[in-house]
Amino acid sequence: MKQKLRHFFQTETVLCISAVLALISCFLVPPDSGYLAYIDTHTLVLLFCLMTVMAGFQQAGLFSKVSSFLLKNTGSQRSLAFVLVLLCFCSSMVITNDVALITFVPLGILAMKMAGMEQHLCAVVTLMTIAANLGSMLTPIGNPQNLYLYSCSGLSLGGFVSITAPYTIISALLLIVALLFCCGKHSSSLRIEMAQSDLRTKPVLVYSLLFVLALGAVAGIASVWVVFAVVVGAVLIFDRTILGKVDYSLLATFAAFFIFIGNMGRLEVFYNFIAGIVAQNEQLTAVFSSQIISNVPAALLLSGFTNEWRELIVGTNLGGLGTLIASMASLISYKQVCLHYPEKKSGYLVCFTLWNLGFLAVQLVFSFVVLPILGI
Numbered sequence: 001m002k003q004k005l006r007h008f009f010q011t012e013t014v015l016c017i018s019a020v021l022a023l024i025s026c027f028l029v030p031p032d033s034g035y036l037a038y039i040d041t042h043t044l045v046l047l048f049c050l051m052t053v054m055a056g057f058q059q060a061g062l063f064s065k066v067s068s069f070l071l072k073n074t075g076s077q078r079s080l081a082f083v084l085v086l087l088c089f090c091s092s093m094v095i096t097n098d099v100a101l102i103t104f105v106p107l108g109i110l111a112m113k114m115a116g117m118e119q120h121l122c123a124v125v126t127l128m129t130i131a132a133n134l135g136s137m138l139t140p141i142g143n144p145q146n147l148y149l150y151s152c153s154g155l156s157l158g159g160f161v162s163i164t165a166p167y168t169i170i171s172a173l174l175l176i177v178a179l180l181f182c183c184g185k186h187s188s189s190l191r192i193e194m195a196q197s198d199l200r201t202k203p204v205l206v207y208s209l210l211f212v213l214a215l216g217a218v219a220g221i222a223s224v225w226v227v228f229a230v231v232v233g234a235v236l237i238f239d240r241t242i243l244g245k246v247d248y249s250l251l252a253t254f255a256a257f258f259i260f261i262g263n264m265g266r267l268e269v270f271y272n273f274i275a276g277i278v279a280q281n282e283q284l285t286a287v288f289s290s291q292i293i294s295n296v297p298a299a300l301l302l303s304g305f306t307n308e309w310r311e312l313i314v315g316t317n318l319g320g321l322g323t324l325i326a327s328m329a330s331l332i333s334y335k336q337v338c339l340h341y342p343e344k345k346s347g348y349l350v351c352f353t354l355w356n357l358g359f360l361a362v363q364l365v366f367s368f369v370v371l372p373i374l375g376i
Helices: 002-011 013-028 033-037 043-058 062-072 077-095 096-116 118-135 144-154 158-183 201-218 224-238 240-245 248-265 268-280 282-293 295-302 311-316 330-340 342-374
Strands: none
Touching: 002 013, 002 043, 013 248, 033 248, 043 062, 043 096, 043 144, 043 158, 043 201, 043 224, 043 240, 043 248, 077 096, 077 118, 077 248, 096 118, 096 201, 096 311, 118 330, 144 158, 144 295, 158 295, 158 311, 158 342, 201 224, 224 240, 240 295, 248 268, 248 295, 268 282, 268 295, 282 295, 282 311, 282 342, 295 311, 311 342, 330 342
């Protein structure tokens, strides 16, 4: 039993911490009718629908088929690295950063092994992870904190993208420079034959329609509850096992933080303390708090103490750079490296941290120096 509990805590650390914080806060603010206003059901239901649809696409073989096609037509080590990183960067904008990494990192590790690129594995997987975390910044559906902040802020889709687009563009340029630096001298030709995966056409069409419906709910065109009912109904009809692949721990983490933040916001001393720290320092506070508690909990926590949505959106997205837990999606890549190359674990951590800190430093200079000069 102790071993099971230890394993659960190791795999669901953020959930356990958020649950303990929520429980402690319940003693400070006894449960009452005010609790009903804590939970942002709109965000939770949207997140559930999107995760369900993405799990459906993955089960139908869509991601594997597309990536296999692209990698099969890769002609050199340099182009392979570019394809892997840009796959993560672009796909994360619509399938979320964690789904992009779950899909492409195992495939990338296999491809690099077949191509004899193990010496570049740490650098390429690191850049794939950075690419997923930064590419997902562009859209409200790219990652959980974006969906939450987009919902809270009341921004239009265009207004949200106008905030994140400059950072996404500089991210793409930084990734290209980093790839040239890592792989510029290694452009030998190669030919990779990936295992053929079956694509189930009918489910792909169904999940495509569900994805469009979910986007309609994000844009406020469709009722989130109607979309929820349609998604659940379709999954029960076509493949109910998909419901078991949804990350319910993430949903529970959100719920626990909603309770904690709601309760702490009702404690005047705590509220004034956090509000004093956040005031006029929203972006930096979001960046640095993300290094400790990761960017999703940081977004949930800080949103209760400021309505400077632009700063929170930028800060929590840039805050995904830095430590391994700054973005929980980064743990996906780390676990894959440990699984396939346990001897590279330490080297990967060093490589990951150095590249992340470098990207973060450049992005902060861009945010606090370059953009003000340009008047953006």
